[in-house]
Amino acid sequence: MSIMQETIEELVQFFRDYYPDEIGQLAMRFPRDQKSLYVDFDDVYRFDPDLADDLREQPERMLEAFEEALSHYDLPVDVDIGGAHVRIYNLPTTLDVEQVSRHSNIGTLLDIRGQVQKVSAVKPRIQTAVFECQRCSTRTEIPQTGEQLQEPHECSGCERQGPFVLAEKSSDWVDHQYARIQQPPERTKGGEGETIDVHLEDDLIREFEAGDRITLTGMLDIETPDRNQSRAFDTTVDAQAVIREESDYEDIDVKTYRDEITAIASGEEGDPYELLIDSINPEHKGDEDIKLAIALQMFGGWSRGGRVRGDSHILLLGDPGCGKSTFLQAVDDLAPRSTYASGKGATAAGITAAAVADDFGESEWGLEAGALVLADGGIACLDEIDKVPKKAVSSMHDALESQRVRVNKAGINATLNSRTALLAAGNPSEGRFDPYQPRAQQIDLGPTLMSRFDLMFMVSDSPDVDSDREVVEHMIRSRRAAAKQELGEELTEKEQRSIEPAIPKRILRAYIAYAKNEVTPYLPQGNSEARDYLQQEFLKLRLANEDDESSPVPVTFRQEEAIERLAEASARVRLDDEVTKGDVDRALGLVRKSMEQVGIDPETGEFDADVVETSQSKSQRTRRKRVLAIIEDKQGTTVEEVAEIIDETEKRVRNDVQSLKNRGQVYELDGEVRPT
Structure with missing residues (x-):
C-alpha cells in the first residue's frame, strides 16, 4: 500500500472519530447549500501530531488527501459528496x-x-x-x-x-x-x-x-x-x-487586566472619570471637558442592533496651534480600534468607501474601504475636516447617521458597516476665529454635516495671564520629564503625571474593549430618577423660556439622543448596565458646554440657539432684515450709507450684505448694493 493510500485511510478514520455529524449535514446540503467541511486544526493535532505537521508543511498534498478521504467516507444514504472541499482553520500561530x-x-x-x-x-x-x-x-x-x-x-x-x-x-x-x-x-x-x-x-x-x-x-x-x-x-x-471576527476586539487581552479594570470602574483607584481625563493626552494642559467627552466617546453608547446609533461624533474646531491634532493622535494611540486620516486631498473612497479601478487581478472595478469603514467598531480620527472636498463631505452624511456606507457604481451594489465614532478637527473658515461673528457661522461644513456631531468644542487661542502661565509651566515640566525618562533618570511624581497617563495604555485599551463588549446600559423603564431628570432638563433646554413664546427653539431632538448616548457611555465607565441621574447630569453638562461654545451671540454675549441650528443669531437675522429693507426702499445704496442709517459698523454691515448676496437677495454694481 502506498504512503498516500495509508494517509487517506487514516484520514477516513479521523473523520469517523471527529466529524460524523458534520459530514452528515454536509451530505444533506451538498452542493447547493454547502460545499465545504470546516476542520479545526486542533482536532487534527489531537488525532495525530505527525499528520498536523505534514498539513502545515505540505498543505497542497495533504489537502488533496483530506478531500479524497472525504469522498471515500461511508455515508448512511446514497449521496455523492465528491468534489466537496475540506477547509482547515484555527492554526496554532x-x-x-x-x-x-x-x-x-x-x-x-x-x-x-x-x-x-x-x-x-x-x-x-x-x-x-x-x-x-x-x-x-x-x-x-x-x-x-x-x-x-x-x-x-x-x-x-x-x-x-x-x-x-x-x-x-x-x-x-x-x-x-x-x-x-x-x-x-x-x-x-x-x-x-x-x-x-x-x-x-x-x-x-x-x-x-x-x-x-x-x-x-x-x-x-x-x-x-x-x-x-x-x-x-x-x-x-x-x-x-x-x-x-465575531467580536470587535478579539485581539485585546482583557483577561490579564480584569482585576485592574474592575478596581478602576468601582472607584477603588479614585474617581474613574478623573482618571480617564488624566489619561487622555496628559502632555496637553487643560480642556478637561474635551478630555471627558473624548473618554465617553471611546466607551460609546449602546447600539441597538444597528437600528439606533450608539456612537457619538465630536468636532474640535479652533485656531491653529491650539493642540487639536494632539487629541486625535492620542485617541488614535489609545483606542482599541482606530484609523487616522487627513482632509487634505481626501476622496470619498479615502473617507467612506467607493468602487475604484482595480490594480490587481483582471477585474475592472473593486470595492475599497475608507477610514470610516476600516474603523468599524472603533473611532475614526479625521484631521483638517475643513479641507475635505465637498464631494467627499457629502458621502459622510449617511455614514455618520445610519452608520452604513452604500456604494452603487460600475455594477457594484454593496452596503458596508461604518459603526464608527468620528473625532474630527479643523480650522474656522477664515483660518482663525473672528470675535465679532458667531462661531457657528465660521464653521464651513454645512448644516447637514454639523447636525451629525453630538458635541462641538471651540478651541481658541485667547491670551490669559494665569492660565497661560500654567500651560507654559506644564509644557516645560513635560519636556523636562520626557528628557529625564529618555536618559534613565528618576522622575518626581509630578513629572511622572505630566507625561504618563493615569491609566496605562494597555489597561485602558482592555478596559474600553471589555466595557463595549460586556456592558449594555440603558435608562430604566417606567418612573425612574434618571429618566425623569432627563425629560425635565431636556424640556428646559428645548423651551428655553416658557414665558416667552417668541423665544427661539434652542435644541432639536437630536440633542436628546446625544445626551442618552453620552449617558450610556458614562454608565459603561462604571461597568453598570443602568444609567443613573449622575450619568445624565454628566452628559447634560457636556452638551450644554458644547452648545454654549457654538451658540454664543457675540453681539449680545448671550446664548442663542438659532446660532447652533442655523449658524445665524437672532440679532443678526433682525439686523439683516433691516439692511435688506433699506436696500429695497432706496433701490440701491452703499454699505457706508446703510451703516450710518442703522448706526452700525461698516464691517458688520458688509458681512450682512455678503450673507444677503449669498442668498441671492442683493447684488453689487458700481459700488452700490441693489435688490435682486
Missing part, C-alpha cells in the same frame, strides 16, 4: 499581514489576521480548458495554472499546431475573486499598513466585504515571473478558509 511575505512561509499553510481593504468583482476562472482542433475536431484537455491561458502545443489527433478553439461549455470553471488584506490601522507603526493579495475560489467568494476583520487560512505562493522580472518575487495567498 496567527500571523500579522506584515509577517506573511517571508521566504520561510512559501508553500506552507498559514493563519493570517487582517482587515479587508479591497475586494474585486467575482469572475469565472477556468481550471481545466478543453480545446477543439479546427482541422480535425479532436478535443484536448489542458489543466490550467498561473494567470495566462495555456493552449495545446499540438493536436493529439492530426498532430498539427492548431488552430484551436476553446470549448467553453465542456471546460471546467470556478468562480473566483481577489481581495487585498491589510494590517489593521491600529496595529501599524504609523502610515499605511502592509498588504497582501489573496485569491479566493468557489464558496469562499463573497464571504466578506471591504472593512471586515478576518482570519484567513491559506498557502503563500510566489507569482509566476515574467521573462525580464528581477530576482525579487511578488507573493499572493491562495485562500483555503475564512473566519470573520
Whole structure:
C-alpha cells in the first residue's frame, strides 16, 4: 500500500472519530447549500501530531488527501459528496499581514489576521480548458495554472499546431475573486499598513466585504515571473478558509487586566472619570471637558442592533496651534480600534468607501474601504475636516447617521458597516476665529454635516495671564520629564503625571474593549430618577423660556439622543448596565458646554440657539432684515450709507450684505448694493 493510500485511510478514520455529524449535514446540503467541511486544526493535532505537521508543511498534498478521504467516507444514504472541499482553520500561530511575505512561509499553510481593504468583482476562472482542433475536431484537455491561458502545443489527433478553439461549455470553471488584506490601522507603526493579495475560489467568494476583520487560512505562493522580472518575487495567498471576527476586539487581552479594570470602574483607584481625563493626552494642559467627552466617546453608547446609533461624533474646531491634532493622535494611540486620516486631498473612497479601478487581478472595478469603514467598531480620527472636498463631505452624511456606507457604481451594489465614532478637527473658515461673528457661522461644513456631531468644542487661542502661565509651566515640566525618562533618570511624581497617563495604555485599551463588549446600559423603564431628570432638563433646554413664546427653539431632538448616548457611555465607565441621574447630569453638562461654545451671540454675549441650528443669531437675522429693507426702499445704496442709517459698523454691515448676496437677495454694481 502506498504512503498516500495509508494517509487517506487514516484520514477516513479521523473523520469517523471527529466529524460524523458534520459530514452528515454536509451530505444533506451538498452542493447547493454547502460545499465545504470546516476542520479545526486542533482536532487534527489531537488525532495525530505527525499528520498536523505534514498539513502545515505540505498543505497542497495533504489537502488533496483530506478531500479524497472525504469522498471515500461511508455515508448512511446514497449521496455523492465528491468534489466537496475540506477547509482547515484555527492554526496554532496567527500571523500579522506584515509577517506573511517571508521566504520561510512559501508553500506552507498559514493563519493570517487582517482587515479587508479591497475586494474585486467575482469572475469565472477556468481550471481545466478543453480545446477543439479546427482541422480535425479532436478535443484536448489542458489543466490550467498561473494567470495566462495555456493552449495545446499540438493536436493529439492530426498532430498539427492548431488552430484551436476553446470549448467553453465542456471546460471546467470556478468562480473566483481577489481581495487585498491589510494590517489593521491600529496595529501599524504609523502610515499605511502592509498588504497582501489573496485569491479566493468557489464558496469562499463573497464571504466578506471591504472593512471586515478576518482570519484567513491559506498557502503563500510566489507569482509566476515574467521573462525580464528581477530576482525579487511578488507573493499572493491562495485562500483555503475564512473566519470573520465575531467580536470587535478579539485581539485585546482583557483577561490579564480584569482585576485592574474592575478596581478602576468601582472607584477603588479614585474617581474613574478623573482618571480617564488624566489619561487622555496628559502632555496637553487643560480642556478637561474635551478630555471627558473624548473618554465617553471611546466607551460609546449602546447600539441597538444597528437600528439606533450608539456612537457619538465630536468636532474640535479652533485656531491653529491650539493642540487639536494632539487629541486625535492620542485617541488614535489609545483606542482599541482606530484609523487616522487627513482632509487634505481626501476622496470619498479615502473617507467612506467607493468602487475604484482595480490594480490587481483582471477585474475592472473593486470595492475599497475608507477610514470610516476600516474603523468599524472603533473611532475614526479625521484631521483638517475643513479641507475635505465637498464631494467627499457629502458621502459622510449617511455614514455618520445610519452608520452604513452604500456604494452603487460600475455594477457594484454593496452596503458596508461604518459603526464608527468620528473625532474630527479643523480650522474656522477664515483660518482663525473672528470675535465679532458667531462661531457657528465660521464653521464651513454645512448644516447637514454639523447636525451629525453630538458635541462641538471651540478651541481658541485667547491670551490669559494665569492660565497661560500654567500651560507654559506644564509644557516645560513635560519636556523636562520626557528628557529625564529618555536618559534613565528618576522622575518626581509630578513629572511622572505630566507625561504618563493615569491609566496605562494597555489597561485602558482592555478596559474600553471589555466595557463595549460586556456592558449594555440603558435608562430604566417606567418612573425612574434618571429618566425623569432627563425629560425635565431636556424640556428646559428645548423651551428655553416658557414665558416667552417668541423665544427661539434652542435644541432639536437630536440633542436628546446625544445626551442618552453620552449617558450610556458614562454608565459603561462604571461597568453598570443602568444609567443613573449622575450619568445624565454628566452628559447634560457636556452638551450644554458644547452648545454654549457654538451658540454664543457675540453681539449680545448671550446664548442663542438659532446660532447652533442655523449658524445665524437672532440679532443678526433682525439686523439683516433691516439692511435688506433699506436696500429695497432706496433701490440701491452703499454699505457706508446703510451703516450710518442703522448706526452700525461698516464691517458688520458688509458681512450682512455678503450673507444677503449669498442668498441671492442683493447684488453689487458700481459700488452700490441693489435688490435682486
